Amino acid sequence: MISPNKREEPLVYELSRPGRRGIQFPDPDVPRTKLPSSLLREDLNLPEITQLDAVRHFQRLSQLNHSIDSGFYPLGSCTMKYNPRVNEDAARIPGFLYTHPLQDTNTVQGSLALMHELQEWLKEIGGFAGVSLQPAAGAHGELSGILMIRAYHLARGDKGRRKILIPDSAHGTNPASTTMSGLELIELPSDKRGNVDVKVLRSACSENVAGLMITNPNTLGLFEEHIEEVVDIVHDCGGLIYGDGANMNALTGIVRPGDLGFDVMHYNLHKTFSTPHGGGGPGSGPVGVSERLMDFLPDPLVTIIEDSDEDEPPLYGFKTPPKTIGRMKAFNGQFGTLVRAYAYIRAHGGDGLRGNAEHAVLNANYLLSKVRDAYHLPFERTCLHEFVIEGRWRDVPNVHALDISKRLMDYGFHPPTNYFPLIVKEALMIEPTETESRETLDAFADALLEIAAAAHNNPDELRTAPQTTPVGRIDEVRAARNLVLCCHTQYPSNPDPSADPES
């Protein structure tokens, strides 16, 4: 018998048969109109399958996938924490669910109150003067932040500031956001303890520097030991500080980036604040800013138009910051995601958020302590919410980080982040998050230890992994060199429009 896990699922196009359909449309309640022939095309081959076949197909694909609901997901810098079900209840409250962004603001006061309160909380959590909920993802927040920094300098007539400094331990999105903003980047090396090299930073600072993008803790999972000095050096040369909030889960309730002197930072609600991540739902990347960037925030902000009195709650509405960089997104951010983040903050409170950060750091250090004798740790320091080990051993040169990750899949774990950050050879970046039990951490550590032993005793076991997954070892080189981006239908769709009762 074929293991259900090994059964191949055909493409939806391969399931297609001419004439099958999933839905019978009701009679229209508006007059039937023929589509103009210029809008009709015959090359749009959509699959034709029944509703049941569609349900089974996607159910099956979902079962082949690994998700936070099906197993441990220690993907470093991604904070794959549990998405509490109560968040989903909140997001499905009809008053939130069935609103439209073009409704009169008087009819959506509850939604605006939620957004306003979330803005205020994110200000408090990060130590910022203002927050915009507009950006739709982390990198979108980065782009918003760099555009604000650029606008700030230009508004002062300071037109020569075109360089953004970025440490070599930064997320790859930082250089991309800088380039998209029309600015140029200068990469800063790390020192021997994994911090920004302060000497190099000092020499790179000039009247051409618009700002520094920094992640703290950085992608090595290490707190920048000279962060205040770094901030001062950049401020002294007239630059601003962009904080990448991807690793905020280590600091929430303990350190406020605004207090460190950061001028702008994005939050990843889909990391720190437990909303779904990746394919599980849209991201959300609100930006917080210091006093001097307040006027440049993305448009619009939610504000109180009339204060409350004894009888009436306050009246909420929108306002446009005077020097705004403009809209970053249609309407008002990822509203459903904002509701989930609100529910999370509300459920945990200030002490709870701090506790989550402390447990995230504790879990990472617990895991590190269990595996550090079997793996090389490039920077011998206490980690924060994540850590990076080398996935290589000198005495077995043919075993790589990729082999370790592939073998972890056989144990039912999602692999850590591979080959990132680039400054660590054969990097494996591991972030357990606070929501994992000690038993799960132990099981993962045991798997890593067994794999380290197998690397020496039975390396083929690693090199041929995974054996138990729906698809075995992928030929990544061939896949990357011979890209096939187009799906060809096996069965042509019905070319005769007269056979379609809707036309």
Place this chain on the structure above:
Amino acid sequence: MNWSAPDDRRYTETDEWIMIAGDTAKVGITDYAQDQLSDIVYVELPATGASFDTGDIIAIVESVKAAADVHMPLSGVVTEANRDLEDQPDKVNSDPHGDAWFIKVKLHHPSKIDALMDSEAYAHHCAARNN
């Protein structure tokens, strides 16, 4: 050590090699660089006639592990780019110091090549980073 650094050319700290050949110089990435990147799957090259200063980014290589910039070792003008690499990026893995040269350049100051690392210094530079 499983990479080589032939002594007929000069090297940069960012892992490019440059070799004078007649009126022009050839530029490529080193064996060490291709070994670090592993299987290379994509190469992006500059246009012929493009002018670059020392340190400018002239090309991009992508492997299954990472993307990396290729820098101009010395200022000059591109006279030819090795378009074969666009179809056969694996050549960079198999023959980094030979067939897989990236560009030919007309150097502004050919004599400056002597200031770059020789093969011995470059081998040291690589060994120091591999610890």
